[in-house]
Amino acid sequence: MKQKHIASRMSGISPFYVMDLLAQAKRLESQGHDVIHLEVGEPDFPTPDLINAAAIDAIKSGKTKYTAATGLPELKAKISEYYKSRLGASVDAKNIIITPGASGALQLALSVLVNSNQNVLMADPGYPCNRHFVRLLDASARTIAVGAETDYQLNHELIEKNWQPDTAAVLIASPSNPTGTLIDAIEMQKIIDVVKQRKGVLLVDEIYQGLVYECADFSAAMLSSDVFVINSFSKFFSMTGWRLGWLVVPDDYIEPVDRLAQNLFLAPPSISQYAALSAFDNETLAILDARRVELNNRREFLLKGLQALGFVISVKPGGAFYIYADVSKFTKDSFQFCNDLLHESFVAVTPGIDFGEYKAKTHVRFAYTQNIEKLQLALDRISDFLTNYKH
Numbered sequence: 001m002k003q004k005h006i007a008s009r010m011s012g013i014s015p016f017y018v019m020d021l022l023a024q025a026k027r028l029e030s031q032g033h034d035v036i037h038l039e040v041g042e043p044d045f046p047t048p049d050l051i052n053a054a055a056i057d058a059i060k061s062g063k064t065k066y067t068a069a070t071g072l073p074e075l076k077a078k079i080s081e082y083y084k085s086r087l088g089a090s091v092d093a094k095n096i097i098i099t100p101g102a103s104g105a106l107q108l109a110l111s112v113l114v115n116s117n118q119n120v121l122m123a124d125p126g127y128p129c130n131r132h133f134v135r136l137l138d139a140s141a142r143t144i145a146v147g148a149e150t151d152y153q154l155n156h157e158l159i160e161k162n163w164q165p166d167t168a169a170v171l172i173a174s175p176s177n178p179t180g181t182l183i184d185a186i187e188m189q190k191i192i193d194v195v196k197q198r199k200g201v202l203l204v205d206e207i208y209q210g211l212v213y214e215c216a217d218f219s220a221a222m223l224s225s226d227v228f229v230i231n232s233f234s235k236f237f238s239m240t241g242w243r244l245g246w247l248v249v250p251d252d253y254i255e256p257v258d259r260l261a262q263n264l265f266l267a268p269p270s271i272s273q274y275a276a277l278s279a280f281d282n283e284t285l286a287i288l289d290a291r292r293v294e295l296n297n298r299r300e301f302l303l304k305g306l307q308a309l310g311f312v313i314s315v316k317p318g319g320a321f322y323i324y325a326d327v328s329k330f331t332k333d334s335f336q337f338c339n340d341l342l343h344e345s346f347v348a349v350t351p352g353i354d355f356g357e358y359k360a361k362t363h364v365r366f367a368y369t370q371n372i373e374k375l376q377l378a379l380d381r382i383s384d385f386l387t388n389y390k391h
């Protein structure tokens with residue numbers, strides 16, 4: 001069938017190359033091969049039991065209807081308490097909007113803030129969906145190449161240099177996907193100030209909050225009440241499939257964000273919200289904190305292993321569960337490299353082109369989402385693969 005009614009904006013929406021790789025990996029698995037998955041951004045940990053049990057209770061007691069568009073008040077209160085007890089941050093429950101994942105939060109915030117023909121500054125490499133959310137608004141992503149010299153992050157100087165009269169907002173993520181690198185509180189404050197001076201809006205994606213390994217965690221919400229903060233139950237809370245996140249919204253924007261949330265989503269998933277009320281119980285938090293320790297062990301293990309094999313990791317990732325590695329020593333085409341690695345050695349990793357254009361063909365992302373035994377096996381296979389690799 002001819003797809004003659006597809007809107008022209010769809011030409012700006014590129015696929016996730018890793019999904020294609022994942023489909024190939026599944027095919028190989030169905031043929032009996034044992035593929036080690038280091039490509040998708042979700043660890044092997046199950047959702048903690050108390051959260052699962054709360055979901056079952058919610059279903060059994062009929063809590064399966066729409067909630068308020070901006071989410072359950074008791075969940076907002078729990079998130080607010082969590083900011084206070086974990087980070088010492090004052091975030092009022094009224095400023096918290098519950099969303100379908102960080103994805104919903106990003107779409108909601110950008111849609112409220114960005115006019116068509118405006119642009120949003122963001123890092124390349126960066127989380128790819130952001131460019132597409134902006135494209136759907138007939139606005140554009142102004143991607144800025146970032147390298148090891150700025151820890152693969154935007155900083156206030158780059159923002160100043162790239163600001164245009166039609167720039168509406170800046171979107172940053174700390175820790176970042178795909179690099180796992182952080183923006184510290186001093187630099188974050190400078191970024192907040194620069195964006196404020198230019199009368200723009202700053203959005204900070206903190207979806208990997210809680211997964212920071214070498215320094216104290218903080219939130220941009222602690223530095224300014226003008227920032228939009230994006231967060232989620234997907235990563236630290238091990239709830240990817242529950243599709244639940246949140247947005248911290250400055251006072252003046254609560255009403256329009258609520259209005260758009262009503263229209264876009266009606267409500268975030270109710271069962272997931274009732275389940276998430278148990279995400280902040282001490283028993284659950286203890287499990288999640290132990291997982292952070294495990295992820296840190298994996299990080300150190302995989303970093304050392306990859307470096308020993310000749311991968312160049314210019315900045316040690318301080319958070320999330322990703323290692324962004326330079327493979328220029330082995331190939332000029334990291335997409336082909338990932339394909340070959342999958343088909344010859346059954347290890348799946350993500351090619352740089354999923355995250356932008358800058359040096360994308362010479363980088364790949366490893367997600368340390370498997371246990372140390374599997375990581376060791378992956379390293380052994382990669383080692384064999386590299387011995388014979390013709391590029």
Ligand SMILES: Cc1ncc(COP(=O)(O)O)c(C=O)c1O
Pocket residue numbers: 041100101102103104127173176177205207231232233234240244245
């Ligand atoms: C930086 C970043 N933001 C947002 C998302 C979307 O997450 P979710 O919608 O599952 O909360 C992801 C998912 O990997 C991500 O890496």
